Amino acid sequence: MDTKSIGTNGPSIHTGVTSSRVKKSDKAENANESQAQGTATQARDDFKVSLSDRAQEMMEARQTALNLAKNTSPIREDLVASLRERIKNGTYELDPGKIADGILKEAIRDELAKNPEA
Structure with a gap:
């Protein structure tokens, strides 16, 4: 053996x-x-999968939105130009209340992120 x-x-x-x-x-x-x-x-x-016409439309719309977002600048040039012009002319006015609200909201958000159980 x-x-x-x-x-x-x-x-x-x-x-x-x-x-x-x-x-x-x-x-x-x-x-x-x-x-x-x-x-x-x-x-x-x-095993074959087929999508409804509505599902295909939604996929195409999603892809179109993604392409648009990818090809769009994150900077709104029109808004920047408008703000520059208003600052240059002296017509841009600050709202201290909105600034304070923004600072407080950001501080609260930061604190909640540090301690979410509070």
């Missing part, structure tokens, strides 16, 4: 299995793997 070593990173284990029996087991394992892969492929091919 032939013996075969099993294992590469430790003590060898000797089995009393002949090499012809091992080869049969390998063939059976390969056949089972092939059958499983074939079944998985067939299941993938049988």
